[in-house]
Amino acid sequence: MFEKFFPDLIVNSIQDIDLEDLKERGIKGLVLDIDNTLVAQFTKDASVDVVEWIEKVKAAGLLPCILSNASEKRVIDFNSSLSIPAIHRAYKPSPRSFLRAAEILGIESNRVAAVGDQLFTDIYGGNRTNMFTILVRPIDKKEILFVKLKRHVERFVLAKHSKLKLNKHSNIKRAKWKEKSAVKYSASKK
Numbered sequence: 615m616f617e618k619f620f621p622d623l624i625v626n627s628i629q630d631i632d633l634e635d636l637k638e639r640g641i642k643g644l645v646l647d648i649d650n651t652l653v654a655q656f657t658k659d660a661s662v663d664v665v666e667w668i669e670k671v672k673a674a675g676l677l678p679c680i681l682s683n684a685s686e687k688r689v690i691d692f693n694s695s696l697s698i699p700a701i702h703r704a705y706k707p708s709p710r711s712f713l714r715a716a717e718i719l720g721i722e723s724n725r726v727a728a729v730g731d732q733l734f735t736d737i738y739g740g741n742r743t744n745m746f747t748i749l750v751r752p753i754d755k756k757e758i759l760f761v762k763l764k765r766h767v768e769r770f771v772l773a774k775h776s777k778l779k780l781n782k783h784s785n786i787k788r789a790k791w792k793e794k795s796a797v798k799y800s801a802s803k804k
């Protein structure tokens with residue numbers, strides 16, 4: 615079932631996310647990946663662009679939370695100029711970390727948007743907890759071998775996505791699975 619890995623939205627960069635549209639969809643918070651989503655992989659600090667964008671997110675009334683598989687140090691350093699809630703070593707696509715982020719924000723997971731550059735971590739994890747998932751095109755093309763290999767598979771899934779995204783049956787199947795999956799993981803958390 616490829617639908618598990620389909621994003622709800624694909625954008626070229628975080629700046630292209632229409633915050634008003636998210637609010638109209640009932641979204642109240644954002645769960646954000648760092649590497650290759652907010653900044654290039656080896657950029658230590660949040661850039662001025664990112665700081666300004668986070669301010670815009672907050673001004674729009676949306677609550678941001680960092681959710682990263684990176685180390686504690688990487689996340690703390692990056693977050694020093696942002697000072698927003700942050701989770702490091704999230705083990706994405708573990709649903710637990712996505713639910714934890716929603717809990718920190720105090721928002722039901724189906725009212726949260728998960729934003730990231732990888733289908734099998736950011737998008738799959740967000741889908742499993744019934745978040746609205748937004749795939750951002752990776753900032754940097756230079757990636758480690760493992761990620762490069764995953765990109766090949768991602769391209770295959772994205773080709774399926776462009777074929778099926780307007781298919782009603784596929785969308786209903788995906789929405790049902792997302793809902794069921796979130797119920798399952800929320801229940802197992804308790």
Ligand SMILES: [Mg+2]
Pocket residue numbers: 647648649650651730731732
């Ligand atoms: Mg990433």
